[in-house]
Amino acid sequence: MNFELVTIGTELLLGHTVDTNGAELGRALAEAGARLVRRTTVGDDPEAIATAVADALDRTGRVITTGGLGPTRDDMSKRVVADLYGWPLRFEETIWDDIVARFRRMGRQPAAANRGQAEIPEGAEILPNRWGTAPGLWLDGPPGLVIMLPGVPREMRMLLTTEVIPRLADRTGGTVIRSMVVRTTSIAESAVAERLEGLEDELAPLTLAYLPSIEGVDLRLTAWNLAPGRAALLLNAAADRLETTLAGHAYGRGEDDLAVLVLDRLRRQGLRVAVAESCTGGLLGGRITEVPGSSEVFAGGVVSYDDRLKISMLDVPPALLSAHGAVSEPVAAAMAAGVAARLETPVAVSITGIAGPSGATDTKPLGTVWIGYWHQGVATAVHRVFPGSRAEVRARAVQFALHGLLDRLGRGP
Amino acid sequence: MNFELVTIGTELLLGHTVDTNGAELGRALAEAGARLVRRTTVGDDPEAIATAVADALDRTGRVITTGGLGPTRDDMSKRVVADLYGWPLRFEETIWDDIVARFRRMGRQPAAANRGQAEIPEGAEILPNRWGTAPGLWLDGPPGLVIMLPGVPREMRMLLTTEVIPRLADRTGGTVIRSMVVRTTSIAESAVAERLEGLEDELAPLTLAYLPSIEGVDLRLTAWNLAPGRAALLLNAAADRLETTLAGHAYGRGEDDLAVLVLDRLRRQGLRVAVAESCTGGLLGGRITEVPGSSEVFAGGVVSYDDRLKISMLDVPPALLSAHGAVSEPVAAAMAAGVAARLETPVAVSITGIAGPSGATDTKPLGTVWIGYWHQGVATAVHRVFPGSRAEVRARAVQFALHGLLDRLGRGP
Numbered sequence: 049m050n051f052e053l054v055t056i057g058t059e060l061l062l063g064h065t066v067d068t069n070g071a072e073l074g075r076a077l078a079e080a081g082a083r084l085v086r087r088t089t090v091g092d093d094p095e096a097i098a099t100a101v102a103d104a105l106d107r108t109g110r111v112i113t114t115g116g117l118g119p120t121r122d123d124m125s126k127r128v129v130a131d132l133y134g135w136p137l138r139f140e141e142t143i144w145d146d147i148v149a150r151f152r153r154m155g156r157q158p159a160a161a162n163r164g165q166a167e168i169p170e171g172a173e174i175l176p177n178r179w180g181t182a183p184g185l186w187l188d189g190p191p192g193l194v195i196m197l198p199g200v201p202r203e204m205r206m207l208l209t210t211e212v213i214p215r216l217a218d219r220t221g222g223t224v225i226r227s228m229v230v231r232t233t234s235i236a237e238s239a240v241a242e243r244l245e246g247l248e249d250e251l252a253p254l255t256l257a258y259l260p261s262i263e264g265v266d267l268r269l270t271a272w273n274l275a276p277g278r279a280a281l282l283l284n285a286a287a288d289r290l291e292t293t294l295a296g297h298a299y300g301r302g303e304d305d306l307a308v309l310v311l312d313r314l315r316r317q318g319l320r321v322a323v324a325e326s327c328t329g330g331l332l333g334g335r336i337t338e339v340p341g342s343s344e345v346f347a348g349g350v351v352s353y354d355d356r357l358k359i360s361m362l363d364v365p366p367a368l369l370s371a372h373g374a375v376s377e378p379v380a381a382a383m384a385a386g387v388a389a390r391l392e393t394p395v396a397v398s399i400t401g402i403a404g405p406s407g408a409t410d411t412k413p414l415g416t417v418w419i420g421y422w423h424q425g426v427a428t429a430v431h432r433v434f435p436g437s438r439a440e441v442r443a444r445a446v447q448f449a450l451h452g453l454l455d456r457l458g459r460g461p
Numbered sequence: 462m463n464f465e466l467v468t469i470g471t472e473l474l475l476g477h478t479v480d481t482n483g484a485e486l487g488r489a490l491a492e493a494g495a496r497l498v499r500r501t502t503v504g505d506d507p508e509a510i511a512t513a514v515a516d517a518l519d520r521t522g523r524v525i526t527t528g529g530l531g532p533t534r535d536d537m538s539k540r541v542v543a544d545l546y547g548w549p550l551r552f553e554e555t556i557w558d559d560i561v562a563r564f565r566r567m568g569r570q571p572a573a574a575n576r577g578q579a580e581i582p583e584g585a586e587i588l589p590n591r592w593g594t595a596p597g598l599w600l601d602g603p604p605g606l607v608i609m610l611p612g613v614p615r616e617m618r619m620l621l622t623t624e625v626i627p628r629l630a631d632r633t634g635g636t637v638i639r640s641m642v643v644r645t646t647s648i649a650e651s652a653v654a655e656r657l658e659g660l661e662d663e664l665a666p667l668t669l670a671y672l673p674s675i676e677g678v679d680l681r682l683t684a685w686n687l688a689p690g691r692a693a694l695l696l697n698a699a700a701d702r703l704e705t706t707l708a709g710h711a712y713g714r715g716e717d718d719l720a721v722l723v724l725d726r727l728r729r730q731g732l733r734v735a736v737a738e739s740c741t742g743g744l745l746g747g748r749i750t751e752v753p754g755s756s757e758v759f760a761g762g763v764v765s766y767d768d769r770l771k772i773s774m775l776d777v778p779p780a781l782l783s784a785h786g787a788v789s790e791p792v793a794a795a796m797a798a799g800v801a802a803r804l805e806t807p808v809a810v811s812i813t814g815i816a817g818p819s820g821a822t823d824t825k826p827l828g829t830v831w832i833g834y835w836h837q838g839v840a841t842a843v844h845r846v847f848p849g850s851r852a853e854v855r856a857r858a859v860q861f862a863l864h865g866l867l868d869r870l871g872r873g874p
Contacts, residue, residue, distance in 0.1 A: 061497045063487030064670065067480060070502070074476030084474045086509065087502035089483070096499065103516075227475065238572035257472060257505075260613075268477065323743075323764070329750025330736075330743025333764045337742025340818050340851060348766040348774070351736070351746045357761045357804060361774075391770060405753050413566060433567050436592075437615070438753060 049082040049219060052104035056115035056125050057199055058091040069114050069204050076208055078225040080216045081273060092116065097128045101194065105132070109192040112212075115199030117165070117182035126185065129196060130169035133189050137167040143174065147181050175211040179203045184211060223273040228283040230290045231304055232297040233264030233451050234432075240265050243293055251286050262436070262443045263306075264297075299451060306450040307335050307342075313457045314345040314395065321453075323349035324362055324387035324398040326374065327417065332399060332446045347391045352383065362386035375400050375412055380420030380429035388422040395457075396422035397449050398429075403441045417445045423456045462495040462629070465517035469528035469538050470612060471504035482527045482617050489621050491638040493629045505529065510541045518545070518605040525625075528612030530578070530595035539598065542609060543582035546602050550580040556587065560594050588624040592616045597624060636686040641696040643703045644717055645710040646677030646864050653678050656706055664699050675849070675856045676719075677710075712864060719863040720749050726870045727758040732808050734866075736762035737775055737800035739787065739813040740830065745859045760804045765796065775799035788813050788825055793833030793842035801835040808870075809835035810862050811842075816854045830858045836869050 053073055059065045067089065074084045085108060090096040097116065104111045116125030130137055144166035151158045158181075165182050168174060175184030175195075180203040185196040195212055197204045232240060237260045248256055251269065259266040269286050271279035291298040300309060314321055323332045333349045336342055350361045355374050358364040363386040368378045383398035401417030408414040413433055420429040430452060434444040466486055472478045480502065487497045498521060503509040510529065517524045529538030543550055557579035564571045571594075578595050581587060588597030588608075593616040598609040608625055610617045645653060650673045661669055664682065672679040682699050684692035704711040713722060727734055736745050746762045749755055763774045768787050771777040776799040781791045796811035814830030821827040826846055833842040843865060847857040 060484070061487050061500065062491055063484035063489075063497075066484045071473070071476035071479045074474050076476075078475055084476075085504065086513070087474060087500075089500035091498065100499070225475075227477070229477075236569065238574050239569075241574050242572045259472060259477070268472065270475070325743065325746075327750075328747065329755075329759075330738065330746025330762065330764065333738075333743025333766070334741065334747045334855075337740075337744075337766060338852065338855075342742075343766055346742070346766050348770045349743065349764040350774075351743065351750075351762040351764070353746070353750060353756055353759050353761040354804075361761070361763075361803070390774070391767075415567070435563075435567050439751065440615075442747075442751075 049110070049216070050085045050108050051077060051082055051110045051112055052108045053084055053087045054097070054100045054104055054111055054113045055087065055089045055199070056092065056097055056113060057089070058093075060089050060115075061091050069199065069201055072201070072205060073112060073114070073208065076213060077216075078227070080213045081222070081224045082216055083225055083272070092124070094124050094128050097125050098132065101129055102132055102191075105192040105194070110194075111192065112195045112197060114197045114204055117184075117196060117198045126167070126169065126196065129185075129187065129194055130172070132191055132194075133169060133171065133187055135169040135171045135187075135189075138170050139163075140166050140168045140174070143168065143183060146176075150181060175207050177203055177207055179206045186211075186215070222275060224276050224279055225270065225272050226274075226276070226279040226283065227268050227270045228287050229259075229302050230267045230269070230287050230294075230298055231264060231300045231302075232267065232294050233299060233306070234448055235265065235294070235297040237265050240267070240294065240297075244290070247289065247293060251289075254282055254286050262440055263447050296455075299454060305339075306447060306454060307339050310450050310454050310457070311336065311339055311342055311345055313454065317457065319395050319457075320345050320347050320393045321395040321397065322347045322387045322391035322393040324383040324396065324420075325349060325351050326353060326358070326383070326398075326400040327403040328399045328401075328442050328445055329353055331442055332397065332449055335446050335450070347393045350387055350390070358383060358386075361390070363389065373412070375402055375416055375418055377418055377429045377431065380418035380431075381427035382420070384420035384422040384429070385427040394423075395453070396420075397453055399445050399449055401434075401441070401445055403438045403445075405438060415441045417441065417448075419445070419449045419452055421452065421456055462523070463498045463521050464490060464495055464523045464525055465521045466497055466500045467510070467513045467517055467524055467526045468500065468502045468612070469505065469510055469526060470502070471506075473502050473528075474504050482612065482614055485614070485618060486525060486527070486621065489626060490629075492640070493626045494637045495629055505537070507537050507541050510538050511545065514542055514607065515545055515604075518607070522605040523607075524605065525608045525610065527610045527617055530597075530609065530611045539580070539582065539609065542598075542600065542607055543585070545604055545607075546582060546584065546600055548582040548584045548600075548602075551583050552576070553579050553581045553587070556581065556596055559589075563594060588620050590616055590620055592619045599624075599628070637689050637692055638683065638685055639687075639689070639692045639696065640681050640683045641700050642672075642715050643680045643682070643700050643707070643711055644677060644713045644715075645680065645707050646712060646719070646860055648678065648707070648710040650678050653680070653707065653710075657703070660702065660706060664702075667695055667699050675853050676860050709868075712867065718752070719860060719867060720755075721752050723863050723867050723870065724749065724752055724755055724758055726867065727808065730870065732870075733758050733760050733806045734808040734810065735760045735800045735804035735806040736809065737796040737811040737833075738762060738764050739766060739771070739796070739811075740816040741812045741814075741855050741858055742766055744855055745810065745812060745862055748859050748863070760806050763800055763803070771796060771799075774803070776802065786825070788815055788829055788831055790831055790842045790844065793831035793844075794840035795833075797833035797835040797842070798840040807836075808866075809833075810866055812858050812862055814847075814854070814858055816851045816858075818851060828854045830854065830861075832858070832862045832865055834865065834869055 173186040364382040388396035398420035415434040586599040600607040777795040801809035811833035828847040
């Protein structure tokens, strides 16, 4: 069952408001077994609204609109859509009574402009809105199905959940559209694609999408219009295959967060961790302490932004710094060992690198980062050259450091 | 000059990604005196892309597309749009060389799938993309103007700013839609509104919008379709009035960042700063070191997440901790003094608080944060109870700490 969405609002086109309703509707429809195939945004302009809704009805036959139901003079979508059905507007006493009662509860009186909100196209079903003044409307007739919802996110969401989805469930006969995400990191999108070559066709009827971000490449598997049990079975099997094929890079599913996974593993192993950060300036500690309860396993850290602090606070031998420079394997390893000793933790991670825009040399290009680990009494370090801006290099370094730690803990006792 | 936007991506329709590009493009076009009149989102489906772009060209004549330029086989929009112009794709050696060089800098090799990114429709102008592998495209021909941009927000933004807007500026004559933002912090939206009562009407023909966020309340003044000179004059005068009325809270304009302002002031005064963080876990250091060149004035810091580190790494007297608790005025002050002494800086900031979700007591509710300062040889501390989630409390604490430091440095020598 396909739908188009028409969102109405000049403020959306001017970019003063980010359209979150669209994403929310897409997710809710998919969950109900329906599919959003196109989204159109137009301003508060009767002609643009009329053509957008009429075109969507011609193409797809089912349309949801959001916005354009409020009391201000910007709002005219109800009249425009009623015209498409050839239905006149009728003043609905019961809705007006609700509006008056609602205002009275807030100690106020409705304005004359609110009377328009009680006007309903003949033949439309009313979707009661207990969270605001404008009811939703369900228009089912020869032109097709139009469901009109308010633009206020909370009202849209509540009407969607309580009124729209239950009605759709009656029509879809049991199938769902369901997705599962496999999260990977420390591997480029093109390298993922190479490893998955050939595999992709075997995933049918599931589809596969690549969602690259600074944190890594998420792989989204989607089952379209299947019975819920079969969808779950196929998705789990396919996710297992992706994880096997991308071993060493696939670290979780759905919303799994590397920091949460690392902290869980530390907790299970009864270990505590400390961090020593240079180019990331505290972001690794910040990322770890985003997780509630991190204090159980995170001791703290040293931000040794100034190289002298690598000596005074982390006991990095000055000779290492002068021989190899601050961004080097031995210094990264010594930072990890140093912070573990100072903070008395069995595990530590360090980051030292060149985040840019300046600081690059012939042998150490922009984005060069050394990550040090202290684990099981041994200090090691690995390096990468991360692409992107200063912010991206720093974010990628944090993600890479966490992934490396997860890896080491996994192979640990 | 009207435009339509076509954003391409099944993930947008499924609601897995919120479309922020649309809002950003709307703002940027308005700034350039052009207007976005419709936005359409379609999935990764050649026919849907083709009809969406063709319809938009028929209606409006000018179209910007985002998405569908990457290396995976999701991506087909380039081929589809080239077909609308009847232009074959041609492998462009220079683009391929750039891609190879970009990969080489990261110590990697492009995959076969990347070769498609070097294919360009005959007759299209190339918009060089130094921030990713897929160049933007400018197709100007009998069907109209199509500007194709990558979907990755940062690449989209950079190409828009460096390539698209300058070309558009040549085509629009006369009036502009222009905004100016006055940034405030450490004051509630309702308190801002109270102070500005009466003033708002006097700002006409400018409009005023409140944009509250975790960092504070931004006030956006907008001049609509005025000559650039008059718009600038009115905006500057109005921003001056807002700043006077909100003295002590208004700290900058536009994209001004508190960390940048603080670092500038330290640099001018020849001072260096250190930080000691508890509940923010490194976020203050992370925020300061976001600024390129921060190493000149930022020495580093200690993340004393575990209370024992407040003693061992920051020399906070154990008696203070046991008498007042870690979240208290004397401990915040001692942390600032301690980190300044250890890191040998004349200025220091400390943060210790209860970010939640647990840890609150009867006398110290969730969100209680003490901020300590070491400045001119004196340790002081102030406290606030910040509203919101763990993430919000932490972000607000960092912003508040920076604002307090700016304030203290301003009154310094």
